[in-house]
Amino acid sequence: MSGTFIPSTIDIDNLSITLGTGSARFTAVQDFRLSVNSGELICLLGPSGCGKSTVLGALAGHLHAKGKLLVDGQMVSGPAPDRGLVFQHHTLLPWRRVEDNVGFSLKMRGVPRKKRNEEVRRLLALVGLSGFEKHWPSQLSGGMQQRVELARVLIGHPRLLLMDEPFGALDALCRVDMQALLLSIWSKLPTTIVFVTHDIDEAIFLADRILIMSERPGRIIEDIPVHLPRPRDSELVTSPEFIRIKRHCLALLNHKNGQELPRLSPIT
């Protein structure tokens, strides 16, 4: 599998997405443009309610969108296992043990249990949760649940990983651990990642490129390359280059001070 594995490319142009029905109908994203190279890790950064999650939902194939929305040169027409999706709150099946949750996509592909469990053990080791195979999701902490979620998405070797504020609900220390874990996994299992966040530090720490979005209807207003060396560690956060990018991001995000729109979840 690894011989032919090529991470996804994304090509979005003139994309607009309308959400809601009747009088509550509104344009969440308008004339959106984005292109992502194979194997790139980009962060979509923007104020709450700007349509970041909406773009992600469309890439995952859960939302209907107008315009050009190509992944690997193909129009997105529905959800698919090679486009993995991770939400802010885990979506593990409460009625399946950790091993059956992680092995879910393999089971859907008809992989026999023995082979499936080998892969599950390998992925759980990768996210640092060896030995938790037989636990129920509700027996784990929030951070552990997100690790399981990550393992479950990664087991299918997605060529594109879509992450919607995946660490947003975790406490600060746990979040920093998870960011480091994500980078370490990404270095071992290269894939294209679109990471949505409103945390500037998180975006700079992770991304090859930060795309700043305007307020609703969301468009990309700036494309900031992050040329910080990899592998990255927490000391980076105090480096001059990091601070410079952070200042720039803050300036862009603050130009309309405090006008935060309520967060709109496209998939409710």
Added chain:
Amino acid sequence: MSVIIKINNTPQLRWGASLISVIICLGLWHLVAVFKLKLGFITFEYVPLPGEVVTAFLKLANGEKLLPHLSSSLQRVFLGYLLAAVAGVTLGILIGRSKLLQSFLLPPLELLRPIPAVAWIPLAILMFPSSEASMIFITFTGALFPILLNTIHGVEGIDQRLIASAKSLGASPVALLNDVVIPGAAPAIVTGLSIGMGTSWFCLVTAEMISGQWGIGYYTWESFLVQRYPDIVVGMVLIGFLGMGSSWLVRTAGNRATPWYFLRRSY
């Protein structure tokens, strides 16, 4: 040295409380029946004594009629309930998953729902050539609606993100049903099945009014007609115990099938 005896909420104490409650109820029953209490709007003149009921039960238990009565009733309730469980869960899943099917199927069902079992008797006799089938039909109507409504409620309550996520992981429509929708609705379905078991027994006396010879419901009704008053209460208590026992069985089996539902968060 001081010894603190914690008497709060020990299992023995709670069992004791339940036992005392039963004894008090039996005692009150005995008193109002012995004194043939008449309050104008209610009279206990013809109510049998607890002791008479026990004697009547022993007589029934020592005779040869208890077993055929029980087995006829169990068979009817079991068949009616089984059909209701299959129909209720299937329809509930369909209605819960599709707004279109909901608009199509729910109005007639909502109209049928408030009709009490006893109102079905004439039509049931006319519709079914065998009285056995009409009795099964009546226990079926009793169990159907709690099962159906709880299933719909359970299916509609499933977190949509779980469905989106399972689709992203490659779940086919069949897998989505088996791995997400049915387990997600399972706790509500178990509740419905357990309530439905009770309501199925609830309709038994009504159903067995049609019966010619056998059944606990028939026995109860016949005892009234021939004025064997203690036997009425024997029949009532038997139905109560059978209903309680079978509901408990359904609930226990259901809880076994949904182990994740009773986990305490342990972190």
